[in-house]
Amino acid sequence: MLRRTGGKLHFLEIRDWSGQKIKRALKGKDHAGEEIETWSSYIQVMIGQQQVGETGWKLTQELDLGDLLGVDGTLGKTKTGELTIFADKLTFLGKSLQPHPDKHSGMQEMEFRLRHRYLDLIYTPDTLDRTLKRIKIIKTIRNYLDGQGFVEVETPVLHAIAGGAAAKPFKTHHNALDIPLFQRIALELHLKRLLVGGIEKVYEIGRVFRNEGISQRHNPEFTMMELYQAYGDYRSMMDLTEGLIVACVDALGGSRQLQYGEHTVNFEPPWQRACYADLFREHVGVDMNDREAVRAAAPKFGINPKVVVEKQEVGDKDHDVIVHELFEHAVEDKLIGPVFVHDYPAGLCPLTKRQRGNPNIAERFELYVRGMELANAYTELNDPITQEQTFRQQLAGLPEEDSMAKMDEDFIRALRHAMPPAGGLGVGIDRLVMLLTNTTTIRDVILFPLLRPEK
RNA sequence: GAAGGCGUAGCUCAGUCGGUAGAGCAACGGACUUUUAAUCCGUAGGUCGAGGGUUCGAGCCCCUCCGCCUUCACCA
Numbered sequence: 218m219l220r221r222t223g224g225k226l227h228f229l230e231i232r233d234w235s236g237q238k239i240k241r242a243l244k245g246k247d248h249a250g251e252e253i254e255t256w257s258s259y260i261q262v263m264i265g266q267q268q269v270g271e272t273g274w275k276l277t278q279e280l281d282l283g284d285l286l287g288v289d290g291t292l293g294k295t296k297t298g299e300l301t302i303f304a305d306k307l308t309f310l311g312k313s314l315q316p317h318p319d320k321h322s323g324m325q326e327m328e329f330r331l332r333h334r335y336l337d338l339i340y341t342p343d344t345l346d347r348t349l350k351r352i353k354i355i356k357t358i359r360n361y362l363d364g365q366g367f368v369e370v371e372t373p374v375l376h377a378i379a380g381g382a383a384a385k386p387f388k389t390h391h392n393a394l395d396i397p398l399f400q401r402i403a404l405e406l407h408l409k410r411l412l413v414g415g416i417e418k419v420y421e422i423g424r425v426f427r428n429e430g431i432s433q434r435h436n437p438e439f440t441m442m443e444l445y446q447a448y449g450d451y452r453s454m455m456d457l458t459e460g461l462i463v464a465c466v467d468a469l470g471g472s473r474q475l476q477y478g479e480h481t482v483n484f485e486p487p488w489q490r491a492c493y494a495d496l497f498r499e500h501v502g503v504d505m506n507d508r509e510a511v512r513a514a515a516p517k518f519g520i521n522p523k524v525v526v527e528k529q530e531v532g533d534k535d536h537d538v539i540v541h542e543l544f545e546h547a548v549e550d551k552l553i554g555p556v557f558v559h560d561y562p563a564g565l566c567p568l569t570k571r572q573r574g575n576p577n578i579a580e581r582f583e584l585y586v587r588g589m590e591l592a593n594a595y596t597e598l599n600d601p602i603t604q605e606q607t608f609r610q611q612l613a614g615l616p617e618e619d620s621m622a623k624m625d626e627d628f629i630r631a632l633r634h635a636m637p638p639a640g641g642l643g644v645g646i647d648r649l650v651m652l653l654t655n656t657t658t659i660r661d662v663i664l665f666p667l668l669r670p671e672k
Numbered sequence: 673g674a675a676g677g678c679g680u681a682g683c684u685c686a687g688u689c690g691g692u693a694g695a696g697c698a699a700c701g702g703a704c705u706u707u708u709a710a711u712c713c714g715u716a717g718g719u720c721g722a723g724g725g726u727u728c729g730a731g732c733c734c735c736u737c738c739g740c741c742u743u744c745a746c747c748a
Binding site for chain 1: 682683684685696697698699704705706707710739740741742746748
């Protein structure tokens with residue numbers, strides 16, 4: 218609430234949260250001509266001493282910035298043309314005891330904004346705008362997938378074994394059963410069990426947890442969408458991904474050309490599809506299957522082809538590992554996209570089916586936009602014997618206390634009852650929202666990101 | 673984990689060469705009947721992130737620590 222007082226006549230601007238979405242023009246020089254869609258708007262209220270009576274006038278004298286006020290009156294326009302409620306009755310609804318931020322400068326410091334998100338929503342129009350867009354994107358994903366015949370499910374967050382990805386889990390404990398439990402790091406293994414169970418088009422949108430570092434692109438809890446389609450493969454996943462994300466872009470109501478930083482990204486389909494090996498050759502300059510050439514090229518991109526443990530070179534890195542490090546350094550930044558990078562070196566993808574006729578290539582793609590991995594999809598491995606072997610290989614070097622070091626025997630048993638061949642897709646919702654709302658930090662697309670406790 | 677930047681009133685920010693701690697908004701008191709962030713007059717508000725050092729004297733210089741931001745590293 219802004220207040221301009223004038224003797225026996227006051228003008229207030231109150232924020233109206235009627236729940237109805239409207240277009241609102243942003244005020245101020247910086248936003249001239251801009252509109253956002255929101256459910257909050259400001260409307261002016263005029264309060265005259267004679268109109269609101271003695272108690273109403275007394276109340277008016279006591280109002281502070283941030284108070285909640287009910288107004289009955291007549292809608293009209295002032296002589297300057299501003300839409301205004303001419304109040305004849307005031308109802309006091311809530312008191313602000315804490316001083317609010319500067320009504321013009323708003324909130325500048327990131328930490329203050331994050332620790333007072335309720336104020337940030339009021340004083341930083343972009344925060345509310347991004348929040349509404351996030352909700353709309355998630356709703357669009359549900360509508361789109363439901364329309365394609367997918368079934369949304371809920372699977373456990375607490376796992377006895379945290380599998381489906383390579384990440385450190387959060388650990389907790391169940392008292393009655395007296396067992397350790399982990400918060401999930403992926404949705405994959407339960408959704409695949411459902412494939413076995415005959416739910417042939419299945420998805421989940423849910424929170425996953427990884428006990429790792431925090432950065433502009435990482436929050437310890439974040440939202441994943443994973444879907445699995447029986448009798449699909451990574452090619453069908455590309456078509457689905459393209460349709461899904463274009464639907465999200467369209468849902469935001471603007472153009473299919475979206476600004477992100479200094480780049481404009483064109484989401485108009487069809488999107489480029491590029492083979493991993495071709496991109497590698499183009500940007501690194503050597504054939505990724507040429508082991509000598511790859512090894513020789515590594516130092517040019519600042520990559521050490523030796524494994525370094527505590528500053529000792531203890532051996533040669535695996536060929537596919539060097540290839541991918543080169544890819545990350547030399548190629549990723551160039552992928553403004555959207556571009557599907559497909560056909561990955563098999564060594565990088567233990568859970569992926571090999572290409573028919575080429576065991577060195579995995580049927581996988583990642584969708585890159587502006588150098589960021591936005592989606593990851595496979596033709597899923599459905600052979601229980603191969604799956605068990607790759608699990609064992611993957612776990613071989615890990616320390617015992619690492620939860621990843623435990624084999625999910627139940628999952629293997631499920632596969633042994635026959636999982637249909639399937640395409641699978643994972644999308645990091647937070648990063649998708651970042652991209653579609655031109656936001657540089659994940660902390661601004663999550664309402665309450667994890668912060669170090671105060672003091 | 674490394675480097676750089678920042679930390680001053682509830683908020684947004686000044687603070688020069690090392691010389692008494694500042695402004696606007698918000699709050700409080702008063703005046704005012706047509707305003708578009710900011711009417712006028714007045715009042716109050718501070719462990720200058722914390723601790724140590726140099727100095728006659730430190731918001732400012734030096735050291736240590738804490739927090740946040742940025743970049744890099746790590747991490748699917």
